[in-house]
Amino acid sequence: GDSVTQMEGPVTLSEEAFLTINCTYTATGYPSLFWYVQYPGEGLQLLLKATKADDKGSNKGFEATYRKETTSFHLEKGSVQVSDSAVYFCALSDPLNAGGTSYGKLTFGQGTILTVHP
Amino acid sequence: NAGVTQTPKFQVLKTGQSMTLQCAQDMNHEYMSWYRQDPGMGLRLIHYSVGAGITDQGEVPNGYNVSRSTTEDFPLRLLSAAPSQTSVYFCASAGQGDYEQYFGPGTRLTVT
Numbered sequence: 001g002d003s004v005t006q007m008e009g010p011v012t013l014s015e016e017a018f019l020t021i022n023c024t025y026t027a028t029g030y031p032s033l034f035w036y037v038q039y040p041g042e043g044l045q046l047l048l049k050a051t052k053a054d055d056k057g058s059n060k061g062f063e064a065t066y067r068k069e070t071t072s073f074h075l076e077k078g079s080v081q082v083s084d085s086a087v088y089f090c091a092l093s094d095p096l097n098a099g100g101t102s103y104g105k106l107t108f109g110q111g112t113i114l115t116v117h118p
Numbered sequence: 119n120a121g122v123t124q125t126p127k128f129q130v131l132k133t134g135q136s137m138t139l140q141c142a143q144d145m146n147h148e149y150m151s152w153y154r155q156d157p158g159m160g161l162r163l164i165h166y167s168v169g170a171g172i173t174d175q176g177e178v179p180n181g182y183n184v185s186r187s188t189t190e191d192f193p194l195r196l197l198s199a200a201p202s203q204t205s206v207y208f209c210a211s212a213g214q215g216d217y218e219q220y221f222g223p224g225t226r227l228t229v230t
Contacts (some may be wrong), residue, residue: 004160032217043122043208044220051217057151089160093217105151105178106210106219108160 002027002094006109013080013116021075021112023090024063031092033066033073034106038087045096047088080116088112096114119144122222126208129200130228139194139225141209149212150192150220152206154178161208167192199229 007022025031032051036044048057053068062077073090090109125140126134150168152178162189163176167186181193181203192211196203210219 036215036221043223044210045221046218049217105163105166106153107162108153108162110158110160 002031002092002107004090004092004107004109006088006090006112009111010113012111013090013114015082015116015118017116019075019077019080019084019114020092021088021114023073023075025090025092025110027071027073027092031094033064034093035064035075036089036091036108037060037071038089038111040086044089049073060077066082080114081115082118085110085114085116087113120126121145122209122211122220124207124222124225126211126225127223128226131201131229132230133171135199136195136197137199139196139207139227141192141194141208141222142190143192143209143211143220144190145213145220147211147213147220148189149214149219150186151176151210152182152184152192152194153208154203155224156205164207171183188200190225196227199227202227203227204229207221 004025035047037047038044048059050057050066056065062073064075089111091106122143150167152164153161155161162178165184167173206224208224209222212219
């Protein structure tokens with residue numbers, strides 16, 4: 001079945017440092033890929049998405065590129081801020097395993113806790 | 119729009135008790151789902167629905183029931199709570215053709 005693997009956390013950085021959170025996936029079809037962010041005490045929010053190979057998703061200075069050849073979707077940000085401290089989840093939606101619907105079931109990675117210090 | 123709302127925010131149950139976690143959305147979304155979040159395991163899908171009257175099982179459905187009598191509401195029922203069901207529960211919804219799922223604020227459930 002489908003699966004998502006994220007780099008082990010937690011990740012602790014100083015403000016303005018470069019961030020990379022690795023994400024790789026396995027899927028039987030042609031999935032869409034997502035990064036969701038969860039701020040303390042809140043639900044998940046979509047950060048960015050990519051729906052086909054070589055697409056780059058970007059939002060709030062974060063970006064990730066859908067790499068089919070390496071089955072990866074790594075999250076990057078050039079200069080993190082204290083306000084970026086949160087839990088980050090990589091996820092995929094595989095229409096092949098979701099009855100063909102484009103809003104099918106999400107498969108999540110285990111989450112990576114990011115803490116940014118001033 | 120309120121988006122996706124969940125009640126209660128916190129709940130403590132004793133083993134064997136039953137309860138219903140409420141979820142409602144006001145975006146006229148066809149797709150609704152329930153996830154549980156456990157440390158180190160990400161979110162796992164419990165049940166989902168693609169429209170009123172249609173529900174299906176996700177990855178971890180045992181011990182949970184759902185129904186979808188209206189587009190707006192998708193309650194999750196625990197018939198006989200167990201300590202293994204201690205978790206944070208999230209409801210989510212999505213519109214047809216919309217890749218983004220919208221999450222509620224969560225319900226933190228403790229079963230003693």
